[in-house]
Amino acid sequence: MQQKFVEKEKLEIPLLADPEKKVTTAFGALSKSGMASRYTYVIDKQGVVKKIYTTVKVDAHPQEVLDYIKANLK
Numbered sequence: 001m002q003q004k005f006v007e008k009e010k011l012e013i014p015l016l017a018d019p020e021k022k023v024t025t026a027f028g029a030l031s032k033s034g035m036a037s038r039y040t041y042v043i044d045k046q047g048v049v050k051k052i053y054t055t056v057k058v059d060a061h062p063q064e065v066l067d068y069i070k071a072n073l074k
Contacts, residue, residue, distance in 0.1 A: 040065060044073055 002015040018024050024036045031037050040053040042065065051068055053061070 042068060042073070 002017050005011075006015055016023060018036070021030055021034075021036070024030045027039070027041065029037045029039045037054070038056055040056060040061070041049050042051040044050050050072065053065065
Protein backbone atom coordinates (compact mmCIF):
# COMPACT_ATOMS: atom_id res chain seq x y z
CA MET A 1 0.00 0.00 0.00
CA GLN A 2 2.67 2.52 0.93
CA GLN A 3 4.74 1.81 -2.18
CA LYS A 4 1.79 2.54 -4.47
CA PHE A 5 1.16 5.81 -2.64
CA VAL A 6 4.86 6.75 -2.84
CA GLU A 7 4.87 6.11 -6.58
CA LYS A 8 1.55 7.89 -7.19
CA GLU A 9 2.62 11.00 -5.28
CA LYS A 10 6.21 10.83 -6.59
CA LEU A 11 7.61 10.99 -3.07
CA GLU A 12 11.36 10.94 -2.61
CA ILE A 13 11.23 9.57 0.92
CA PRO A 14 10.22 6.15 2.19
CA LEU A 15 7.03 5.71 4.20
CA LEU A 16 6.88 3.48 7.24
CA ALA A 17 4.31 0.74 7.68
CA ASP A 18 3.83 -0.09 11.37
CA PRO A 19 1.08 -2.75 11.58
CA GLU A 20 2.34 -4.03 14.94
CA LYS A 21 2.47 -0.44 16.29
CA LYS A 22 6.00 -0.87 17.62
CA VAL A 23 7.32 2.41 16.23
CA THR A 24 4.12 4.25 17.08
CA THR A 25 4.43 3.10 20.68
CA ALA A 26 8.17 3.87 20.87
CA PHE A 27 7.56 7.43 19.65
CA GLY A 28 4.67 7.98 22.07
CA ALA A 29 2.15 8.44 19.29
CA LEU A 30 -0.26 5.61 20.09
CA SER A 31 -3.58 7.08 21.20
CA LYS A 32 -5.80 5.55 23.88
CA SER A 33 -8.03 4.22 21.11
CA GLY A 34 -5.10 2.24 19.69
CA MET A 35 -4.71 4.41 16.61
CA ALA A 36 -1.60 6.36 15.63
CA SER A 37 -1.78 10.08 16.37
CA ARG A 38 -0.97 12.48 13.54
CA TYR A 39 2.34 13.79 14.82
CA THR A 40 5.25 15.16 12.83
CA TYR A 41 8.80 14.40 13.93
CA VAL A 42 11.79 16.34 12.62
CA ILE A 43 14.76 13.98 12.73
CA ASP A 44 18.28 15.12 11.89
CA LYS A 45 20.80 13.24 9.75
CA GLN A 46 22.23 11.55 12.85
CA GLY A 47 18.80 10.15 13.72
CA VAL A 48 18.13 12.51 16.64
CA VAL A 49 14.57 13.77 17.08
CA LYS A 50 14.89 17.55 17.07
CA LYS A 51 11.23 18.61 17.20
CA ILE A 52 7.84 17.00 17.67
CA TYR A 53 4.64 18.60 16.43
CA THR A 54 1.66 17.12 18.25
CA THR A 55 -0.82 19.63 16.87
CA VAL A 56 -1.07 20.04 13.13
CA LYS A 57 -2.91 22.85 11.34
CA VAL A 58 -3.16 21.43 7.85
CA ASP A 59 -2.91 24.71 5.93
CA ALA A 60 0.13 26.10 7.77
CA HIS A 61 1.96 22.94 8.85
CA PRO A 62 4.16 22.26 5.81
CA GLN A 63 5.56 25.79 5.86
CA GLU A 64 5.96 25.70 9.64
CA VAL A 65 8.04 22.52 9.45
CA LEU A 66 10.07 23.78 6.50
CA ASP A 67 10.83 27.04 8.31
CA TYR A 68 11.98 25.11 11.37
CA ILE A 69 14.25 22.87 9.30
CA LYS A 70 15.80 25.81 7.44
CA ALA A 71 16.45 27.69 10.69
CA ASN A 72 17.69 24.80 12.80
CA LEU A 73 19.12 22.02 10.67
CA LYS A 74 22.06 22.63 8.42
